[in-house]
């Protein structure tokens with residue numbers, strides 16, 4: 001992305017008003033990298049962590065990405081414009097608008113001395129950036145969509161599991177021990193196959209994205225081998241690409257160090273036409289993504305794509321239990337158990353909307369599932385209501401989801417051992433806006449002391465996760 005040329009005098013005046021270079025020192029040690037380049041932050045415009053949300057001074061977005069920014073002192077409104085996207089954020093208001101549509105923010109923008117800080121997750125994702133957050137060094141890594149289309153919807157950020165926002169737990173301090181990472185020594189495209197050479201076993205996460213069509217291959221726990229750049233293009237920001245001219249479906253292969261924690265290389269195949277693929281990964285040092293497959297099914301390789309959505313997260317705790325436990329923690333614990341149970345299932349691919357204590361918006365959750373053409377969407381929640389209400393419910397919105405709801409509910413009742421509050425229909429964002437069969441499971445009542453007493457036990461969570469996994473398999477005919 002290049003700096004826009006429209007930044008005129010008035011704009012600079014506004015920026016100077018908003019972001020003067022003087023100020024008090026804030027907690028340092030944090031940094032922002034954009035496509036590998038460190039951004040300069042003034043002393044009063046530092047990265048902040050507010051209730052688990054990484055907040056950044058908006059100026060860095062403005063200056064480095066060339067977005068058009070306007071500040072209205074009276075209404076305390078920041079307007080950010082990029083191509084066809086217009087974002088409006090108001091200081092201290094947790095609702096923003098994107099092209100006139102209301103969207104909720106994990107945290108309201110704040111005026112710090114003279115600098116507006118905004119949740120990076122929101123702004124960057126709305127602007128099509130991918131976000132990585134390294135907790136140990138408190139560093140934000142931004143990756144701009146390199147398609148150059150700049151429409152704000154071209155984010156490659158589809159896997160949903162490597163975004164900003166920190167739970168501050170720091171428990172993964174050893175995941176980036178470079179000795180444990182697999183080295184990627186070569187990436188090539190031949191015989192209509194993408195080939196990636198690795199020196200350890202890697203479990204790639206592959207998904208399709210559209211507009212423009214591309215196939216994204218994430219390689220968790222990998223790094224570029226030191227010799228990589230001597231054989232292939234790789235710039236100092238750990239980005240490289242090569243053009244593909246001899247296969248009509250493919251125009252380019254791009255690769256980058258996409259995320260730092262865990263260290264993840266992302267390879268993107270830019271497609272001229274949507275194509276199906278087969279993953280060949282025999283743990284023999286070569287990962288092959290074969291585009292010769294000629295099947296019409298939309299899941300590409302015949303695998304079923306299941307999106308598991310742990311409700312709430314990050315700044316949104318969900319319901320609170322009788323004993324003050326948080327719904328978001330229950331949801332995530334069960335979701336991770338389901339993922340684990342199905343991770344070795346040969347014909348199922350699991351995509352998580354979140355796998356840590358972060359808050360993807362409802363829109364992002366639905367968009368993720370739609371953009372990868374998921375086969376089913378399962379949202380995991382626990383309910384709250386009157387103190388006497390107890391038991392499990394399964395919600396769906398669209399009629400194409402009823403069959404899934406019935407199967408999932410049967411297993412939810414069985415595995416929870418709680419009373420059957422039936423399959424219900426309700427207009428909920430994630431079950432309404434997703435384009436595949438989608439259900440939302442309420443796995444018990446946090447407001448009920450009997451339910452609350454079991455919901456956070458390992459036994460209950462294991463059992464419910466097993467029930468959900470069984471339901472998914474039964475519905476998919478496996």
Ligand SMILES: [Zn+2]
Nearest residue numbers: 311318381382
């Ligand atoms: Zn909930």
